[in-house]
Amino acid sequence: MTRLSDTRERILEKATELLTQRGFNGFSYRDISSQLGVRNAAIHYHFASKKDLALALVEEFHRTLRDQTSEFMAYGGRALPQLEGLFVFTERQFCEGLCICPFGAFSVDYDELPEPVRQATDRFMDDSLKWLTRVLETGREQGEFHFQGDAGQRAMGIFATLQGARQMARIHGPAVLGGIIAQIRTDLGLVD
Amino acid sequence: MTRLSDTRERILEKATELLTQRGFNGFSYRDISSQLGVRNAAIHYHFASKKDLALALVEEFHRTLRDQTSEFMAYGGRALPQLEGLFVFTERQFCEGLCICPFGAFSVDYDELPEPVRQATDRFMDDSLKWLTRVLETGREQGEFHFQGDAGQRAMGIFATLQGARQMARIHGPAVLGGIIAQIRTDLGLVD
DNA sequence: GTCTATAACGTGATAGAC
DNA sequence: GTCTATCACGTTATAGAC
Numbered sequence: 446m447t448r449l450s451d452t453r454e455r456i457l458e459k460a461t462e463l464l465t466q467r468g469f470n471g472f473s474y475r476d477i478s479s480q481l482g483v484r485n486a487a488i489h490y491h492f493a494s495k496k497d498l499a500l501a502l503v504e505e506f507h508r509t510l511r512d513q514t515s516e517f518m519a520y521g522g523r524a525l526p527q528l529e530g531l532f533v534f535t536e537r538q539f540c541e542g543l544c545i546c547p548f549g550a551f552s553v554d555y556d557e558l559p560e561p562v563r564q565a566t567d568r569f570m571d572d573s574l575k576w577l578t579r580v581l582e583t584g585r586e587q588g589e590f591h592f593q594g595d596a597g598q599r600a601m602g603i604f605a606t607l608q609g610a611r612q613m614a615r616i617h618g619p620a621v622l623g624g625i626i627a628q629i630r631t632d633l634g635l636v637d
Numbered sequence: 638m639t640r641l642s643d644t645r646e647r648i649l650e651k652a653t654e655l656l657t658q659r660g661f662n663g664f665s666y667r668d669i670s671s672q673l674g675v676r677n678a679a680i681h682y683h684f685a686s687k688k689d690l691a692l693a694l695v696e697e698f699h700r701t702l703r704d705q706t707s708e709f710m711a712y713g714g715r716a717l718p719q720l721e722g723l724f725v726f727t728e729r730q731f732c733e734g735l736c737i738c739p740f741g742a743f744s745v746d747y748d749e750l751p752e753p754v755r756q757a758t759d760r761f762m763d764d765s766l767k768w769l770t771r772v773l774e775t776g777r778e779q780g781e782f783h784f785q786g787d788a789g790q791r792a793m794g795i796f797a798t799l800q801g802a803r804q805m806a807r808i809h810g811p812a813v814l815g816g817i818i819a820q821i822r823t824d825l826g827l828v829d
Numbered sequence: 830g831t832c833t834a835t836a837a838c839g840t841g842a843t844a845g846a847c
Numbered sequence: 848g849t850c851t852a853t854c855a856c857g858t859t860a861t862a863g864a865c
Contacts, residue, residue, distance in 0.1 A: 452848080468745040470662035473840060487849050489842065545745060552804035553660040553737060553745055570809060593823055601805065601813060602798065602820045609801030612744035613793065617762060621793060628794045631785055632824050644830080665858060679831050681860065832865070839858075847850075 453491045455481055457505055460498055465543040469499060469554045496559045499551075503565040506547055510569065514576050524584030525635075531577070532626050535607050539622055544615045546608045574600050584633075591634030603629055645683045647673055649697055652690060657735040661691060661746045688751045691743075695757040698739055702761065706768050716776030717827075723769070724818050727799050731814055736807045738800045766792050776825075783826030795821055 459481055463472035474488050474495070492498040513534055520526040551558065551566060558566070577600035584590040592599055606629060614622040651673055655664035666680050666687070684690040705726055712718040743750065743758060750758070769792035776782040784791055798821060806814040 450848090467749060468660050468662060470660060471746055471749065474842090475839080484850060485841090486843085486851080490848060493842085495841065548808075549741070549801070549804060550745055552808055553742055554663055555807055557659060557663065566808065570805075594820065598816050598820055601809075602802070602817045605801030605805050605813075605817055606794065606798040607801070608804060609741070609797030609799070610794075612741055612800060613762075613797050615747055616740075616744055616758065617793075621797075624790050625794045625797055628786065628790055642830090666860090667857075676832060677859090678833080678861085682830060685860085687859065830865105832863100834862085834864105836861075837859090840856080841854105842856105843854080844852090845850100846852105847848105 450491070452481075452483060452487060456483075456488055456491055456498075457501060460502060461505070461547065462542055464502060464550050465538075465545050465547055468550050496562065499558065499562045500565055502547065503551070503562060503569060507565070507569045507572070510573060510576075517580075522583070523589065524580045524587060525589045527580045528577075528584065528590075528633075531607075532629075535611065536622060536626070539611055539614060539619065545612050549608045549612055573604065577603065581633075592632065642683070644673075644675060644679060648675075648680055648683055648690075649693060652694060653697070653739065654734055656694060656742050657730075657737050657739055660742050688754065691750065691754045692757055694739065695743070695754060695761060699757070699761045699764065702765060702768075709772075714775070715781070716772045716779060717781045719772045720769075720776065720782075720825075723799075724821075727803065728814060728818070731803055731806060731811065737804050741800045741804055765796065769795060773825075784824065 456477060459477050460472070463476055466472075474485050477483075477488055478485050488498075492501060513530065514527075517527040517530040520530075548566065548570070551562075555563070555566075574597065578597045581590060581592070581596040581599055585592065585596065606625060610622050610625040613625075614620075648669060651669050652664070655668055658664075666677050669675075669680055670677050680690075684693060705722065706719075709719040709722040712722075740758065740762070743754075747755070747758075766789065770789045773782060773784070773788040773791055777784065777788065798817060802814050802817040805817075806812075
């Protein structure tokens with residue numbers, strides 16, 4: 446655990462938590478430093494400006510996505526476990542205090558974000574969509590899923606639903622998330 | 638137009654716009670005052686604190702909902718036009734610059750909101766859900782919609798999807814919103 | 830009801846010692 | 848890499864004249 450630049454990781458972790466609980470404009474360097482027991486300047490050493498922190502966060506999420514999807518891939522080409530992996534991942538994040546989707550948070554501040562952060566966000570979304578689209582297509586071909594229309598559209602719709610569900614679950618209670626995920630399953634022709 | 642306290646209405650309108658474009662922590666009294674050509678203190682006259690402004694915003698949305706749904710009701714008990722009214726309303730708001738759903742914005746800052754605002758938010762969501770649930774139930778009974786499962790769950794899912802869609806449309810382009818709405822129609826057994 | 834002026838504070842950010 | 852100390856600025860909010 447005491448590897449080089451452990452502080453950097455801890456800052457990113459705390460910042461992720463704060464981002465998903467208050468939005469990007471809802472937390473300050475002071476929030477991070479006080480909760481971490483480091484000083485203001487230490488954060489600025491690792492992330493010169495808050496925009497740099499935003500960029501690092503997006504890139505961190507992208508790395509997580511890559512790890513997760515390659516882990517999902519391990520299920521021998523079957524699509525269903527990959528989709529279920531996404532659901533589990535979403536619910537686990539919610540339970541671990543990452544209330545809303547990080548990109549739900551960033552979407553609020555989108556037109557204030559500097560260009561590099563936007564581009565990183567776009568890359569992340571493209572990759573996510575490509576992955577889920579492929580999962581849906583594969584699953585439909587293999588008879589695991591049953592749905593009408595374009596798989597890419599369907600993937601977009603599922604991400605939108607999950608993002609919205611996470612936000613509504615925060616207001617209306619955790620049960621909402623599970624309920625809406627069950628409904629996505631239904632709409633894909635999966636029986637519970 | 639020059640009715641008493643016109644300024645109050647203008648502040649609310651501008652605040653709504655800013656809220657849905659930047660989130661509640663993303664705009665200041667100065668943003669409102671400069672864009673409206675009034676002074677800081679004038680806003681404080683109408684809304685003593687920013688929390689009062691938040692509360693007024695939520696109550697304003699609630700009024701809009703009541704107006705809209707009672708307008709929808711005018712369609713002689715048929716459910717489909719009421720649902721289509723919701724879709725049109727959502728797309729029109731988006732096009733008019735109210736990028737994301739106001740409650741998508743508030744959900745980000747939810748645990749910083751003072752209790753009265755939360756309660757108003759809960760009331761709004763309850764009413765919205767009741768209305769859409771009834772529309773879905775009625776429509777299913779009358780053979781307008783075809784879907785499985787609980788209508789209340791389905792209503793929750795549709796709101797979550799619309800909220801997420803509006804946020805993704807902001808990042809990924811306006812076409813996303815229409816595409817996802819089309820998919821909701823499909824999942825309700827409606828043919829385009 | 831709106832203004833000017835200002836208070837009190839939190840913010841992101843930097844300089845320089847260690 | 849982390850610290851102390853500090854800056855310049857934006858924020859919400861208030862007092863008091865008009």
